[in-house]
Amino acid sequence: MSTTGSGRVQRLLDDQIEPFLQHLRDAGYAERTLRKKRTVARAFARWAHGKGIASIDLNDSHVDAFVLRLPRVGKSRRKFELAEVRLFLGYLRATVSLQCAPPEAAVSSTASLLQEYENHLRKDRGLAENSIRVYLPLVRALLASKIADRGFPQLLKALSIRKFVIAQTRNRSAEYVRLLATALRSFCRFLFLSGHLAVDLASSVPRVCKYRQSTPPAFLAPEEVTCALAATDRSTPRGRRDYAILLLLARLGLRAGEIVSLELDDICWRTAEIVVHGKGRTVERLPLLREIGEALAAYLRKDRGGSQSRRIFLRMWAPRIGLTGPAAVGHIVRLALARAGIRRSGRGAAHLFRHGLATRMIRHGASLPEIAEVLRHRSQITTSAYSQVAFEALREVAQPWPSRGGAR
Numbered sequence: 192m193s194t195t196g197s198g199r200v201q202r203l204l205d206d207q208i209e210p211f212l213q214h215l216r217d218a219g220y221a222e223r224t225l226r227k228k229r230t231v232a233r234a235f236a237r238w239a240h241g242k243g244i245a246s247i248d249l250n251d252s253h254v255d256a257f258v259l260r261l262p263r264v265g266k267s268r269r270k271f272e273l274a275e276v277r278l279f280l281g282y283l284r285a286t287v288s289l290q291c292a293p294p295e296a297a298v299s300s301t302a303s304l305l306q307e308y309e310n311h312l313r314k315d316r317g318l319a320e321n322s323i324r325v326y327l328p329l330v331r332a333l334l335a336s337k338i339a340d341r342g343f344p345q346l347l348k349a350l351s352i353r354k355f356v357i358a359q360t361r362n363r364s365a366e367y368v369r370l371l372a373t374a375l376r377s378f379c380r381f382l383f384l385s386g387h388l389a390v391d392l393a394s395s396v397p398r399v400c401k402y403r404q405s406t407p408p409a410f411l412a413p414e415e416v417t418c419a420l421a422a423t424d425r426s427t428p429r430g431r432r433d434y435a436i437l438l439l440l441a442r443l444g445l446r447a448g449e450i451v452s453l454e455l456d457d458i459c460w461r462t463a464e465i466v467v468h469g470k471g472r473t474v475e476r477l478p479l480l481r482e483i484g485e486a487l488a489a490y491l492r493k494d495r496g497g498s499q500s501r502r503i504f505l506r507m508w509a510p511r512i513g514l515t516g517p518a519a520v521g522h523i524v525r526l527a528l529a530r531a532g533i534r535r536s537g538r539g540a541a542h543l544f545r546h547g548l549a550t551r552m553i554r555h556g557a558s559l560p561e562i563a564e565v566l567r568h569r570s571q572i573t574t575s576a577y578s579q580v581a582f583e584a585l586r587e588v589a590q591p592w593p594s595r596g597g598a599r
Contacts, residue, residue, distance in 0.1 A: 203287070204236035211282045219498075219511035231275040249280065301334040301343065304387070311381050319472065321448045321517060329374035332359070344387050349395030352379070356397050369399040408576050410546035415533050416441050422530040428494035429507050433523050435486040436504060440524070440544035443477055444566050446470070447517035447541040454501040458487065469567055517541070549574075 211232065212225050220228075238257050239249070258273045309327060312318045318326070334343070338351050352375065360368050376393040383391035411419070420437055424430035439445045449467050457466040463479045487503070498505055502513030514520065524540040535543060549562050563574040 203283075204232070204239060207283060207287060208232045208236070208279075210286070211279055214282060214286075215509070219496075219509040221509070224509070227271075228275050228278075231272050232279050234272075235276050235279065251277075254280065304344070305331060305334060307385065308378060308381050311385070312377075316377075317472065319448075319470065324516065325370060326374040326377060329371050330378045333375065333378070344382050347382070347388065347392065349392055352392060352395050353397055365399065372396050372399050408546045408550075409535065409539075409543060410550045411533070411543045412547065413551055415531070416544065416547055418531040419527045419533065423527055425489075428490075431486070431490045431494055432504060432507070433527065435483070435490050436520060436523055437527055437544070438483045438486050440520075440541055441548065442480055442483055444545040444548040446545065447520035450504065450520050450541075451502070451514045451517060453503045455503060456501065458503070460484075467567075471569070473567070475567055 208229060212229055215225060215228065216222075235257055238260060239253070242253075244253060254273065254276045257276060258269050264272075305327070308330060309323065312323050312326060313320075333355060336355055338347065338355055356368070356372060356375065359371055375396045379388070379393040379396065380391060382388040383393070420434065420441065423434045423437060425434050436450055439450055440447075443465075445467060446469070449469055452468050453465075457468075458479065459466065459476075460479075463484070464476045465479045465483075467475050467477055469475060491503070495503070495505060496511065498511045500512045504514050505511050506514065521540045524543070525535075528535055528540065528543075545566065549566060552562050552565065553559075559571055559574045562568075563571050566574065568574045
């Protein structure tokens with residue numbers, strides 16, 4: 192590599208460090224953090240210059256080599272440098288069109304196939320982003336398995352798929368296996384429709400037996416909801432944000448993903464309505480209750496601050512962007528329940544409030560169609576699960592237990 196080429200990458204990296212830091216400053220990063228990032232960026236520029244690496248040749252393997260340049264550096268420091276250099280290169284790709292070449296290992300047939308499948312889900316199938324985030328890791332596990340090492344996907348067989356599914360079921364929940372089977376069937380249909388396979392192997396994916404309404408849905412009792420809300424400290428910015436999120440869950444029964452996707456334009460203050468972008472790309476209007484409106488107004492006025500993001504709820508730490516996904520809302524809920532001394536296990540913590548709202552309605556005499564309308568269910572079969580929580584009504588219709596000696 193010529194000295195002229197390495198000199199160009201040196202100047203390019205040096206010239207973009209300060210604009211990069213200003214970009215982070217606008218995103219809300221503290222000056223103390225920016226000083227650390229400046230040190231790492233300058234060290235990377237010097238290292239790339241010393242190695243004679245031209246800008247067009249930069250890729251993620253060079254980032255790894257830079258992080259491993261000092262053998263005695265601690266694990267936490269390497270992790271910090273890795274994140275900072277990747278952030279810097281991402282900025283360069285977006286702003287100065289730096290064409291950082293990916294390492295050869297990353298440009299594999301399976302990686303390009305996964306990207307093609309993701310585009311299929313988003314553009315052809317129109318799946319919501321939350322659904323795509325569920326499907327991709329499951330299909331990626333198939334591509335990372337030994338099955339993908341032997342002429343994949345042309346040599347993919349029904350028996351190989353079944354063996355893979357069975358191997359993945361060990362120590363896994365029934366819900367995980369159900370989602371895995373659903374994702375693999377979708378992937379097999381894609382392989383067939385896109386011409387990668389001559390036969391549709393979707394029917395070869397084993398079906399998972401999961402009985403509907405085998406157990407009553409877990410929910411929060413009214414007193415537990417009250418305790419969780421009361422345990423949230425509304426004297427702090429984080430507490431005011433979390434309190435507004437919990438109210439949306441408890442009073443309107445919103446899903447976690449619906450809360451994450453809420454934007455400033457979705458709040459209609461004059462008409463006291465809130466626009467909800469639900470499952471299946473549905474858009475519906477719900478009443479903006481006074482309690483929720485006051486909590487949202489307090490958070491927006493005092494704590495949200497300026498941001499390029501239009502999302503209502505932002506991260507507390509830089510970068511000041513919207514919450515990363517439904518898991519962030521679940522984390523907020525788990526912390527709130529822990530503060531209130533409420534113990535719940537399993538997945539779907541945010542849904543406990545939604546189930547609690549439905550349970551409260553059915554115990555106060557609401558019909559299943561009314562509950563379906565409030566929760567925005569497309570099928571009343573989904574709503575029928577809440578009939579199991581009307582324990583007092585079930586006792587009235589339950590048959591007496593057979594007397595001793597058998598039924599008579």
